[in-house]
Amino acid sequence: MGIFSIFRRAGYYHPMTQVVIVGFVCFLCPGMFNALNGMGGGGQMDRTTTNNANTALYCTFIVFGIIGGSIVNLCGVRWTIAISGLSYALYSSSYIYLNHTGKGSFTIAAGAILGVGAGVMWAAQGMIMVSYPREEEKGRYIAVFWIIFNLGGMLGGILPFAINYHSDKDSLSDGVYIAFVVLECLGACLGLVLAPPSKVVRSDGTSVVLVKYTNAGREAIEIIKLFLNPMMLSLIPMCFTSNFFYTYQFGPVNASIFNLRTRGFNNIFYWGFQMLAAYLLSFLLDNTQMTRRKRGLIAFGIVAVFFNCIWGGSLKLQLRYTHGPLSSTVTTDYPGGLMDFKESSRVAGPMILYMLYGIGDALYQNFAYWIIGSLTNDNQKLSRYAGFYKGIQSLGATVAWQLDAKNVSYLHQLIGNWVLLGISLVPMFYVVATLKDHSEDAIPLQVDGKSSDTHVHGSDVEKTAVVDSDQLTV
Numbered sequence: 352m353g354i355f356s357i358f359r360r361a362g363y364y365h366p367m368t369q370v371v372i373v374g375f376v377c378f379l380c381p382g383m384f385n386a387l388n389g390m391g392g393g394g395q396m397d398r399t400t401t402n403n404a405n406t407a408l409y410c411t412f413i414v415f416g417i418i419g420g421s422i423v424n425l426c427g428v429r430w431t432i433a434i435s436g437l438s439y440a441l442y443s444s445s446y447i448y449l450n451h452t453g454k455g456s457f458t459i460a461a462g463a464i465l466g467v468g469a470g471v472m473w474a475a476q477g478m479i480m481v482s483y484p485r486e487e488e489k490g491r492y493i494a495v496f497w498i499i500f501n502l503g504g505m506l507g508g509i510l511p512f513a514i515n516y517h518s519d520k521d522s523l524s525d526g527v528y529i530a531f532v533v534l535e536c537l538g539a540c541l542g543l544v545l546a547p548p549s550k551v552v553r554s555d556g557t558s559v560v561l562v563k564y565t566n567a568g569r570e571a572i573e574i575i576k577l578f579l580n581p582m583m584l585s586l587i588p589m590c591f592t593s594n595f596f597y598t599y600q601f602g603p604v605n606a607s608i609f610n611l612r613t614r615g616f617n618n619i620f621y622w623g624f625q626m627l628a629a630y631l632l633s634f635l636l637d638n639t640q641m642t643r644r645k646r647g648l649i650a651f652g653i654v655a656v657f658f659n660c661i662w663g664g665s666l667k668l669q670l671r672y673t674h675g676p677l678s679s680t681v682t683t684d685y686p687g688g689l690m691d692f693k694e695s696s697r698v699a700g701p702m703i704l705y706m707l708y709g710i711g712d713a714l715y716q717n718f719a720y721w722i723i724g725s726l727t728n729d730n731q732k733l734s735r736y737a738g739f740y741k742g743i744q745s746l747g748a749t750v751a752w753q754l755d756a757k758n759v760s761y762l763h764q765l766i767g768n769w770v771l772l773g774i775s776l777v778p779m780f781y782v783v784a785t786l787k788d789h790s791e792d793a794i795p796l797q798v799d800g801k802s803s804d805t806h807v808h809g810s811d812v813e814k815t816a817v818v819d820s821d822q823l824t825v
Contacts, residue, residue, distance in 0.1 A: 382503015
């Protein structure tokens with residue numbers, strides 16, 4: 352069944368509707384953040400403040416990504432997502448202060464606060480995206496989310512491109528940042544539109560299982576167990592690598608060899624090609640004519656070959672320059688200076704490479720989510736797995752942003768990305784090779800911390816007990 356046929360059958364309480372809603376929340380919040388980061392330096396000529404803010408962001412993200420799943424399990428999805436969304440607006444608004452004062456302290460502090468909100472939001476998002484659909488639909492649901500989410504990146508690329516089209520400034524204007532703040536506030540409010548998980552019903556009539564643990568101590572134990580889980584330990588290199596490359600792509604490439612309006616233009620296609628890649632990959636990941644293991648191994652091969660190719664192309668490009676603009680008077684040492692999108696003879700190759708970066712990002716992260724979603728159907732576990740993924744991912748991002756902040760050479764940053772890719776592929780292959788066709792987890796339902804005799808076995812659900820944030824319904 353295709354993506355569009357699922358849309359036609361979806362009502363408000365259908366899992367696809369809920370994934371679409373959370374997709375638009377991320378379109379308006381993380382999507383705008385990605386667009387801002389994609390400009391290189393948050394749209395500022397000097398990337399130092401943004402690099403330090405991203406370091407602060409991902410330091411707190413490490414902690415709240417890992418514990419975010421438990422926070423969602425305890426507090427529910429609606430208010431956690433809504434409140435988390437406001438942290439994105441705070442971060443974008445800090446750049447207005449930076450524009451007028453030149454002081455980066457507020458932006459760095461806002462980055463740390465955003466790490467708290469983002470950790471919780473992405474844990475909730477991951478749980479909804481990979482636990483609401485049936486097993487044979489997970490690839491399509493991931494693709495639908497990714498398409499909507501990256502529309503935010505596209506819009507975020509269009510805004511600075513259009514507003515700065517006739518401008519020679521090296522930094523974004525207040526108007527662009529204000530537009531981001533307004534959109535992110537709308538995204539936060541949209542989180543309140545999500546249905547209580549207890550009312551979400553799949554197309555086969557089964558309900559979504561969301562167990563509320565009232566004992567925070569139990570959640571702490573479950574978090575510790577993540578670091579004793581052989582599969583999750585095997586996926587640490589994959590998680591660590593999955594956002595590491597953003598720093599290199601957005602800074603040493605996009606912000607270093609293209610002028611401001613062309614950076615926005617590039618991001619339109621960077622995020623746009625992600626949508627296409629996610630859509631096409633979903634056909635492979637949900638192809639029931641092949642075993643889950645075979646689908647995973649084919650997708651693994653695609654990711655491995657594609658990323659090695661783009662890093663090879665990056666090496667050829669990187670050998671042509673060593674730095675981007677250093678000040679208003681010292682520009683990049685890229686031959687001919689900063690490129691504009693109208694200079695077709697100069698810009699074509701680097702621009703195409705940057706678009707391919709977007710495809711690679713979508714392939715890697717959609718595949719990563721699919722692997723995680725293939726490990727279990729227990730959405731309590733999946734909320735923690737998603738948080739673990741984002742937490743370790745943030746650890747990698749913290750290291751990457753600090754490498755750039757400490758002025759590690761562009762060539763060494765590229766080599767680091769390539770080496771990390773190679774390291775991540777080995778345990779990723781092991782996990783994919785051990786995947787089973789069905790995740791048959793038995794999930795004991797708990798009320799007030801006590802197990803009931805009702806169990807849910809994987810996708811073979813006839814009648815499902817569901818625990819909402821306020822009450823148990825059967």
